[in-house]
Amino acid sequence: MATLYHVPLSPFCRKVRLSLAEKKIEVQLVDERYWEKDPDFLRRNPAGKVPVLKIDNKTLSESSAICEYLEDRYPTPSLMPKGPGQRFEVRRLVAWFDDKFHHEVTKNLLYERVNRKIEGSGYPVAANVKSGAKAIKYHLDYMSWLLDNRRWLAGDSMTLADFAAAAHLSSLDYIRDVDWNRAPAVKDWYAKIKSRPAFRSILADHVPGFPPPRHYANLDF
Template sequence: MAQDRPTIRLYHYPLSPFSRKVRLVLAEKRIEVELVEERYWEKEAEFLRRNPAGKVPVLRLGSRMMSESTAICEYLDETHPEPLLMPKSPEARYEVRRLVGWFDDKFHREVTEKLVGERVFRKIMGTGYPDSGNVKSGAKAIKWHLRYMEHLLEQRRWLAGGEMTLADFSAAAHISCLDYISDVDWNLSETVKDWYAKIKSRPAFRGILADTVPGFQPAPHYADLDF
């Protein structure tokens, strides 16, 4: 008798770009998963047993708990290689990893934290009102980052090269969180807008576009594929 498939469950938060990155990979590879929303900042003992770092996402595979979004994504790419999201050559994999690090570190620190963090998470976490200085800093920084993305996309079909990779999902995870609260000025770059329209139109993005956060309505164009 065939063994039952292990339970696949993702503990996530809808406006966590790291959670979204893993969700995009799971959906792109058509891996069925149960989504469990986790208010990770409350540091519940049960969640800390799943991930002592207290961060989302956490992927449960049977009895195994996996944390750190990029490590999860690369594991999924190796165990479910269709479609491949990490290139085969060391040079191409380096570029993907460089850009994943760029968005998950520099972009997150300079933009996502200062816009989504201030406008949304301060309220839901109950940590006070948005810091206007941080919001202004994030609004300024995103313009620079969009120009950098435009620079890459003027030379390549996708961010890291000729094929869609984990770098695109990492960038799109952050951009989609910002777009939810209408913090992306799409008039700044037609090139970046075209890239986002391509990735936003993929079936893997449907779950992301259906997200809602109580108390925060998505931007009117958020789920519009012809925005």
């Protein structure tokens, strides 16, 4: 069986968990306190970051490289379209969420409110939280604009782009930082993706000291 070293609210780990679950690959989850820099962990990934996936006698890191490995090795069901233009769009959007959204929103909200407390690195910096709360509005509006023209974020089918976005938004929803009323199209998209069996384990997450809101695991909101 595969083993994923992760932290429950990490969007990068969640993206990999969603890919594994959608492809029905059984996985054992191991909580990794990456900030403690355990030598065994650093041997598995010298970059010192989660996720790390052990599968097929390999130790893999970097969430997008992992997801593309899974796509190549376990192609069904596919989370990547076939055409070069569509594949480009999926990769562009995965980078949008894992780079831009992560820096502007996830770091400023999730890492300030949750990671600082768990890692013992002080109180949230109010200016960062304010900046994240402002930036998420722009991102929700951008997603709404995409979803006005498409069924899924990158086109007609569900892809890794949807999992990247849902991974970030689900972690932020866990701490009540998503104003779903601002973006009905995004809310509908999230309700659709959240009701997939692949999402179950993510909706069952409980981080001690941070109880999720009631709607977090509610499939109809």
